[in-house]
Amino acid sequence: MKPRVAIFDLTSCDGCQVEILNLEDHLLDILGKIDLVNFRIGKEVKEPGPYDIAIVEGSVSKEEEIEKIKKIRDDSKILIALGTCATHGGLQSNIHFMDENEVKKAAYNDKHPQQTRDIKAEPLSKYVKVDYSIRGCPIDKWDFVKVLKQLLIGKLPKEDNNPVCVECRFNENVCQFEEKGKCLGPMTHGGCNAVCPSNNQPCDGCRGPLEDLNLKAGIRIMKENGVSDEEILKMVRKYTGVDELYNKIEELVKNGNN
């Protein structure tokens, strides 16, 4: 029997689901292998659980989304976080490091809508157990295919623990530390084919920090290259600042080379 797969979205830009639709040449093949029972942006009929695989995009940013993700977890054998909003809160997690009132005022000019019972954006893992994370803002669609293939043969995929630098070398790129003096590549999970450095842009860390990252060294090199403390903090906190591996970042940046 084909596995029952459900795709859900919480608060996000829908871009990771768009990346799934962007698998144009392979989309019909994929749909032939699964029973897609829930996919709001692509289909009308929604079937209730249980699901074999739930794939969830977006951060938990409203009170009702806490209940929603818990229900999805209860209904699903395997829960996959899809993209940076789901794995780390994403861009909207910036609110953890800013003055909440100022941020809201800038967006809604003092007249903040009452009904949006919003909470500070959090990754899914804050509220439920996540079985696997497909990283990236947006995800790499081939990464999604790889993960789905493994799940279809009954395996839970294992993630490589390589920095972006590995793929950057394969692509024979000039190091962005040389070009721009800054890059989060050495501290960040690869798997994106180093898409930013390969296009002559520093990695901005959307896939989240590596478990064994050398944060001290990364910060030291950027500081030596004249990148300001403020800029380093903002780079690190752009998409995945709530990751606990970044808990001491402020201290580290301020203490510099110690």
Add this chain to the structure above:
Amino acid sequence: MGTIKLDHISKIEGHADLNLKIEDNQLKELSLDGVEGARYFEGFLKGRKYDEVHHIVSRICGVCSQSHLLCSLKAIENALNVELTPQAKILRKLILYGSVLQSHVLHLFFLALPDFLGYESAIAMAEKYANEVKMALKLKKLANDICTTIGGRDVHCVTPLVGGFSKLPEKQKLDDLLERLREARPEMLAAFKLLTTLQIPEFERKTEYVSLQDNNEYAFYEGRIVSSGGINVEQRDYKTVFNESVKDTSSAKFVSTTSNMPFFVGSLSRVNINYDKLNDSAKHAVQEAGLIFPNYNPFMNNIAQAIELIHLTDECIKLLENLNLQQEEPVKYEIKAGHGIAALEVPRGTVYHEYEIDDRGFIQKANIIAPTTQNLNNIEKDLWQFIPGILDKEEKEVITEIEKLIRAYDPCLSCAAHFLRLKIERI
């Protein structure tokens, strides 16, 4: 009769609620609300550096990421007095056209067409309409490949930056695109013809149509803000013609003209206002199908999108034929305090970005008006007129027809902040 509550309406981008109150078969209350979690982009931009704005605003919406990315770059370049090279402008236009093509194909074939053919999804449609679905996927891929080739990635492009591009595309890849676009011409025409065979609901409500207008071409990248109601101002004066308001029940803001009128933006507005600027192939297709513009049926927005498929395919071909790609660096500029405003025509209408930058290049203030926020008032007005005419139908049919009308606008509430749960209360 109690209350009927539907879950978030499907096949639209983002989340919204529609609440209806019906007494004695009369529509008494109607409220359309964006319920997407608020994401406060204008707030996050404050204190960010001018050169990361486009990457941040790209994340407003995954369906039209290029719209926000390109409009913000234009606004920042406007603030810093950066004049792009002609080549960079052509490459920006190609990304914009590619992104409009991609979004239109996605909306027409995967979100709207199943409605009209009576399927719950394109997936369910794929068996009987295998050729059409495969054709749509092929055209979508082509459109995405334009963005990937030039922008480095389909969703959230990497290469565009203030002053130009961090990396230019390979000439061979552009030649391949040109070849594929030429091959796709008959398919775009076939897509248009298929859509014109659909039964478009008979409904008319004349409203104000707003779009950019350019003397030289069918406006997407440049032009004055023009409306059927007499608005005609420069982009920098957008605030003199529009009002933004916040509704307590919605995370999406609402926009009206300063004379307090709801208005329409998107493909139908563009075709209504700029019909004479469409290229020959698009005009020819319109004439052959016997269509007449201006048209006041919002459902015709679908057809207007299909017209733009034909138009933009030929425009991309023209741009690529005349592009003699040279290696060039981004334009040099000085960081200084400034104030920049820009507008673009993007898949769902006109988008506006405005930034104030301090002398170190940090954003002091940002204002973004996405197309869907501009259409929300107009959708509400349409529904007020549309719903009474269908209330004698079965509940399920009422809902389907309402959804069709809303989807015709191709609303994207990720952009608007923030789509659709339907609650009908019958007393």
